[in-house]
Amino acid sequence: MFESLGKKLQDILDNVRQQGRLTEAQVKAAMREIRMALLEADVNFNVAKDFVARVSEKAVGQDVLTSLNAGQQVVKIVHDELIETLGGSAQQPQLKTENNVWFMVGLQGAGKTTSTGKLAAHYKGKGRRVLLVAADTQRPAAREQLKVLGNQVGVPVLEVQDNEPPHVTQQRVKEYLQKDFRDLVIVDTAGRLQIDENLMDQLADLKTALNPTETLLVVDAMTGQEALNVAETFDKRVNLSGLIITKMDGDARGGAALSARFVTGKPIYFAGVSEKITGLEPFYPDRVASRILGMGDVLTLIERAQQAELSAMDPNKKITDFDLEDLLLQMKNLRKMGPLGDIMKLIPGMSKMLPEGFNVDEKQLKQIEAIIQSMTLRERRDPKVINGQRRKRIAAGSGRTVQEVNRLLKMHDQMKDMMKVMQRMGMGKGGKGMPKMPFGR
Structure with missing residues (x-):
């Protein structure tokens, strides 16, 4: 959901964010693009019109246009107005003691x-x-x-x-x-x-x-x-x-x-x-x-992690030592928390690193497991040694293609980067208000 709209809005706002000072003409041009992106995403015409009008009114204010970080302020305005359009503060049904x-x-x-x-x-x-x-x-x-x-x-x-x-x-x-x-x-x-x-x-x-x-x-x-x-x-x-x-x-x-x-x-x-x-x-x-807007959703990620029964990897292992066996374990963990593509997007900045439609289902997990099990212990522990000849042998042994082996190795690098991001947010250490997640140290 929102994948296509999100990518379009992120691209538009990236261009705005890169600007130092903004002119009123630049803001209006960005607003036209945002309006088109909303309409193409099947947003109601009146909703799109009202949203752009509210953002434009605030974005062309003197305090924004004269600011040294005008682009960042426009992004914040868009974010705030998106929240307002979606309902403002979260609400839940009323519950009495009974009846x-x-x-x-x-x-x-x-x-x-x-x-x-x-x-x-x-x-x-x-x-x-x-x-x-x-x-x-x-x-x-x-x-x-x-x-x-x-x-x-x-x-x-x-x-x-x-x-x-x-x-x-x-x-x-x-x-x-x-x-x-x-x-x-x-x-x-x-x-x-x-x-x-x-x-x-x-x-x-x-x-x-x-x-x-x-x-x-x-x-x-x-x-x-x-x-x-x-x-x-x-x-x-x-x-x-x-x-x-x-x-x-x-x-x-x-x-x-x-x-x-x-x-x-x-x-x-x-x-x-x-x-x-x-x-x-x-x-x-x-x-x-x-x-x-590609800013992630750490709170939802934490809540899903708390609800899932996750398997822990070796607590003494550092993320720099994250190997292919750890990759398989963490992918199984993340699958417990929901579709892998959706979970990755909850991590700030990760949505831009993923190809469109990225996901891993149970069938693909079994294929990945077959590839990893076709590797030697050294290859699993140190993927850098896997050269072209080894890739061909692994592909043949697992019944998969060399391209699939290459994708798995790239996924390992991406997952390793993700673990570093999550560690920086304190999610691997169980900081205050956060669960201790099985990502090593």
């Missing part, structure tokens, strides 16, 4: 049922007693899917029957809670293939009966501008309180996610970052803005 009822709405295929299961896992992990209500009677197997997710998470699921009136559903939920106390009820409602008045009436009736404390719209980041029209329609009918953006790990241009907060006026509470049941993260506008 929390959340209503999940959205189009079919947006990931609503999966997000319901992920929310259950997220809040169960925080000590909440969750009840899921399978109220999607429209999509075949939707209720069964939620029961599977509920079993996976370890929370009960109350199944709504076909043609069950809303007041009956409300009474059944009430009776269930009297027998088994639950302080958070999450209702998975029927998705809509399109905005249908009859179905929207049914949704409104169910909401009236259950009187939810939060009404969350699940928006598929891949649907582009149409998602915003859907959001506005749902808001008019059922009064949304917040949004969940799914498939943020996909290759969408990102315009819908960037526009959603501005167009709907509703905060983005969560983002779906993987298909795993744990793949739902609170949405932090400042962190997302930093990722878009």
